Amino acid sequence: MVIFLFKFIAYVSRNHSYRYKRARCSAQGGLLRGHTYLLVGVAGSGKTILSIQWLLEGVKNGEHSMFISMAEPADQLQANVSGFNWDLSGIRIVDLSPNGKPEVVEEYHVLTPEEAEPGHTWQAIYDAIEQFDPQRLVIDSVTFMSYLSTDTFQFRKQLLAFVNYLKGKRCTAFLIYEPEEMSRDASLPLTVDGVIMLRKTLSSSKVLDIRSIEVQKLRGRDYWSGLHPLRITQEGIIVHPHLIEKMHTPSLSNAKISSGISRLDEMLHGGIEVNTITLLTGPTGVGKSSLAMQFALSAAREGRKVVYYSFEETPEFMILRAAGLGQDIVPYIDKSLIQLRHINPLELYPDEFLNMIRSDATANTSVLVIDSIRGYRLAMEQFGDMDAHIQNMVNFLKTAGITAFFINELEYISSTAIRLTELGISFIIDNALLLRFAEYKGSIIRIIGCIKKRLGSFEPEVRELRMDKNGLQLSDKLPCCSLFGGTVGETTIAS
Structure with missing residues (x-):
């Protein structure tokens, strides 16, 4: 779910953290009428865009x-936002900028600048407000207003009087300010009712800009603390709030999702319990994605809505690969029971991706596949600690009652030091299926075993996984096979 800034500062719904109260700037939530706010940000951070949008x-x-x-100048201002196709005719634009002609400024030897130059600009501001009586006001920028005062103390006094004047007229105002100026005068934020900071920084690897918004102060209103990613789009600024999800697991049921493979269901004692997180882990090419698609297809056959997120393959490639294994998913795509979505690396913020999942949850999605966790991490690692984002996503999935399958790629095809995941997230998953390669009588085979099932029992055995045009099949139990030791009879794990 995406929300614009003026719907962003609002109370958080305590009962369902993924359902936002989209309160506008009114007494019920958002910015308080008659309050004045500093809008702070470096050049290019979107201050003008945001203020005009507001x-x-x-x-x-x-x-x-x-x-x-x-x-x-006013014409330059309109040219700067022309790419948004906004109609600014409803906004009264007062141009108090320099006229562009160089002026010869002589040094004052006797009189102070204030005595020689009365506050014409301050008076022009007051006159414009009295004439038009705005309910919303933006001044770009308060930095220039500070130049009209003889010293810092005088400026604070004038600004405080101005803020009180606006409050008396019940005019809500944004005063645009530079962060360097605010760092030099830390007392200025005390004068206003709120401080909103826009940030633009380079990612750790310096491959892209990361934009965010932070509410540092907000009198009379609750707000979401921390940095919240934003994007500048043709619609304007869109904020993707970073919410800390609190897990509220709904009532557990005995329902299970079948794999559609009889011997695998036997191993799992009926299938995977709903509202759990399952990790399908193994080296590349071992069949993790195909097995996840098999669960997705089986869930769709039961009438469950499935969304499959892939960070590695396009929908066309996934459909072709599934068809080669006898998995006809097209009819279920046509019925909107299966949706395939490809996520390009560096295209989404982690919170933006989680908002997509939240949107799917409101559309009655019950099963979700993420292919893969390594792809997710590579795509999102520019934006902060991935373990925290994954934990936040898991908390939401459990709260929303969604059954999820996470695909994890192990780096080594063969290794005696088995780890479920090399990313340190195994503690958050409920079920784990380990897939490996083995060499048997001169051939490479795939083997599979269940090594964790939090809410139910399972058969602790190893079976061969066969994949061909007729689909996925499991063999009988391999009595002499060691999933961890790497032996099948007299053979060893492929090296």
Whole structure:
């Protein structure tokens, strides 16, 4: 779920953290009428875009909106946002920027700058507000307003009087400010009712910009703390809030999802319990994705809605691969029971991806596949600690009652030091199926075993997994096979 900034600062629904209260800027939530907020950010962070977007929302609500520009001419301002196809005719733009002609400034020897240059600009601001009586106001920027005062103390005094003036007129205002200026005058945030920081930083590997928003202060309102990723799109700024999911597991049922493979279901004593997280782990090419698709197909046959996220393959490739193994998933795609989605690396923030999953949950998705956890990590690692994001995602899935299959690729085809995952997330999963290669009578075979099943029993045995045009099949139990020791009779794990 994506929300715009003016719907972002709102109370969090305590009962269902994935359902946002999309309160607008009103007394019920969001920005308080008559309050003044600092909008802080470096050049290019989106301050002007965000503020105009907020004013346009006011126009849509029938409110008088005004933009006072002290930095750039009005025509330049409109040119800078022309790519959004916004109609700014409903916004009163007051141009107090320099006229562009160089002026010869002589040094004042007797009078102070304030005495020689009365506060014409301050008066022009007050006059414009009195004339138009805006309910929403943006001043770009308060940094230029500070230049109109003789010293810092005088500026604080003037700004405090201005904030109180706006409060008396019940005018909500954004004052755009530079972070360098705020660091030099730490007392300025005390004057206003809220501080909203826009950030733009390079990722750790310096391959992309990471944009985020942080609410540092907000009088009279609750808000989501921390950094929240944002994107600048043709619609404007879209925020993807980072919410810490609290696990509230719904009532557990005895229902299970069958694999559709009789001998595998026998091994699992009926299948995989619903509302659990299953890890399918093994080296590349061993059949993890095909097995996940088999579970997805079986769930769709039972009428469950499935979403398959792939960080490695396109939907066309997945359909072709499934067809080669006798898995006809096209009819279920046509019925919207199976949805295949390819996620490009570096395309989404982790919270943006989780919002997609939240949206799927509201559309009655009951089974989800992520292929693969390594692909997810490689795609998202530029944005912070992946273990924390994965844990947050698992908490949401369990709260939403979704059954999930995580595919994990082990780096080594053969190894006597078996680990479920090399990413350190095995503690969050409920079930684990380990797939490996073995060499048997001069041939490479696949073997499979269940090594963890938190909510039910299973057969602790090893079987051969066969894959051909007729589908996936399991052999009888291999009595002389060691899944961990790497032997099948007199053979050894492929090396």
